[in-house]
Amino acid sequence: MTGAVLSYSESPDLAGEVAAAGQEVAKMLGAEAVSLELDEVSPGLLTANKVVLVKGELPLEAIADSAAAGILELVKARGFGALLIAETRFGTIVAAKVAARLRVGSLGKGKKLRVDEGRLVIERDVYGGRFTATVASRLPCVAVVQAGAYEAADASPGPAESVAVTVGEPKVAITQTKQGQQGEAGIKSALKIVSAGRGFARKEDLVIAQDLASALGASLGCSRPLSSDLGWMGEEAHIGLTGAYVHPQLYVAIGISGQLQHVAGIKDSKVIVAINKDAHAPIFQVADYGIVGDLYEVVPALTKALKQG
Ligand SMILES: Cc1cc2nc3c(=O)[nH]c(=O)nc-3n(C[C@H](O)[C@H](O)[C@H](O)COP(=O)(O)OP(=O)(O)OC[C@H]3O[C@@H](n4cnc5c(N)ncnc54)[C@H](O)[C@@H]3O)c2cc1C
Structure with a gap:
C-alpha cells in the first residue's frame, strides 16, 4: 500500500x-x-x-x-x-x-x-x-x-x-517581524476583493478604494506597479502572474488596465467589475460589468450608494 x-x-x-x-x-x-x-x-x-x-x-x-x-x-x-x-x-x-x-x-x-x-x-x-x-x-x-x-x-x-521531532539549529534567524497590511493567505482566500491600479494618482487616494472595500466587506488588493514599483501597498496585496492568484466571488478592478499578467491572477473570479476611464481598456474584455468613468467620481458614488443600503 x-x-x-x-x-x-x-x-x-x-x-x-x-x-x-x-x-x-x-x-x-x-x-x-x-x-x-x-x-x-x-x-x-x-x-x-x-x-x-x-x-x-x-x-x-x-x-x-x-x-x-x-x-x-x-x-x-x-x-x-x-x-x-x-x-x-x-x-x-x-x-x-x-x-x-x-x-x-x-x-x-x-x-x-x-x-x-x-x-x-x-x-x-x-x-x-x-x-x-x-x-x-x-x-x-x-x-x-x-x-x-x-x-x-x-x-x-x-x-x-x-x-x-528533533530539529537542529536553523542557519537563519528571525531578527525582526513586521505586521503586513493583511496576511498573504488573506487575499488568496478573500471572497470579495477591491483592487487598485495605476489609475490612482497618489498613494493617499487609495483611501477611496479602501472605503469601497470596507463598504463591501472586501480585502484590498492591487496591480503590480502599486506594490513592486511604487511601494504604496505591501507585496502580499499584489495580484497576478507574479503575485497572488485569487478566486473571489467578486473582484472590483479600479484603474487597472487589464494586462495579461494581471488578468492571469483574477480570471477564476466569479464576477469581475471594472472601473476605468478608457472604454478600450483590455480589462473590459474580461469584466462581467464595466463602468467607464473617472474613478475619482465613480468609486465614491458607489461607496455612498452602498452605505445608504
Ligand atoms: C514578467 C512580468 C510579470 C508581471 N506580473 C504582474 C502581476 O503579477 N500583476 C500585475 O498587476 N502586473 C504584472 N506585470 C505588469 C503588467 O504588465 C502591467 O504593467 C500592470 O498590470 C499594469 O498595472 P495597472 O493596470 O495598474 O497600470 P496601467 O497599465 O498603467 O493602467 C492604468 C489604468 O488606469 C486607467 N485610469 C487612469 N486614470 C484613471 C481614472 N482617473 N479613473 C479611471 N481609470 C483611470 C487607465 O485608463 C489605465 O487603463 C508584470 C509584468 C511583467 C513584464
Whole structure:
C-alpha cells in the first residue's frame, strides 16, 4: 500500500483546502490522508480524518528551514506517499527544501491533482493562463497546491497524534517581524476583493478604494506597479502572474488596465467589475460589468450608494 498522503499549511486559512486535496489524492491511491500541524494545536481548524502534530523545540512555524526539518524527520521515520503543501511563499520554500533533501520529485505549483499509472499528476496554468502544463512525478513526491483550487474540507476535527521531532539549529534567524497590511493567505482566500491600479494618482487616494472595500466587506488588493514599483501597498496585496492568484466571488478592478499578467491572477473570479476611464481598456474584455468613468467620481458614488443600503 502507498504511504500516507500528507498535507500541510502554516496558514489556517489554507489548511482546510490542502487537507481536501490530500484527502482526494489519498482516495485515488487507497492511502491514508494525514494533515500535519507543526508545533501548535488548533483542532478546530483541521479537517482531515487524521491529524499529526509535529512537535519541535524550535519555532517550526516561523522558519522554513525548521518546518522542512520537522516534516523531514517525520517522513524519514514513517515514509509517505505524497506531500501536498498549500501555496504561500513560506509553503513553497518548505516544499522545495523537503523535496530536495529527500531527493524526490517536486511538481511545483498547480491546481488539479490526479493519479495516473501510479504517478502523481498536477496541472497548472502557464503563459498567463493561455496554456495548461501537465507535470507528473513518480511517488513519493511533493506538490504545491494553488490557493482556491480545492474547497476546504468540512471543519470537523480528527483525532490528533503528537510526534516529537528533533530539529537542529536553523542557519537563519528571525531578527525582526513586521505586521503586513493583511496576511498573504488573506487575499488568496478573500471572497470579495477591491483592487487598485495605476489609475490612482497618489498613494493617499487609495483611501477611496479602501472605503469601497470596507463598504463591501472586501480585502484590498492591487496591480503590480502599486506594490513592486511604487511601494504604496505591501507585496502580499499584489495580484497576478507574479503575485497572488485569487478566486473571489467578486473582484472590483479600479484603474487597472487589464494586462495579461494581471488578468492571469483574477480570471477564476466569479464576477469581475471594472472601473476605468478608457472604454478600450483590455480589462473590459474580461469584466462581467464595466463602468467607464473617472474613478475619482465613480468609486465614491458607489461607496455612498452602498452605505445608504
Ligand atoms: C514578467 C512580468 C510579470 C508581471 N506580473 C504582474 C502581476 O503579477 N500583476 C500585475 O498587476 N502586473 C504584472 N506585470 C505588469 C503588467 O504588465 C502591467 O504593467 C500592470 O498590470 C499594469 O498595472 P495597472 O493596470 O495598474 O497600470 P496601467 O497599465 O498603467 O493602467 C492604468 C489604468 O488606469 C486607467 N485610469 C487612469 N486614470 C484613471 C481614472 N482617473 N479613473 C479611471 N481609470 C483611470 C487607465 O485608463 C489605465 O487603463 C508584470 C509584468 C511583467 C513584464
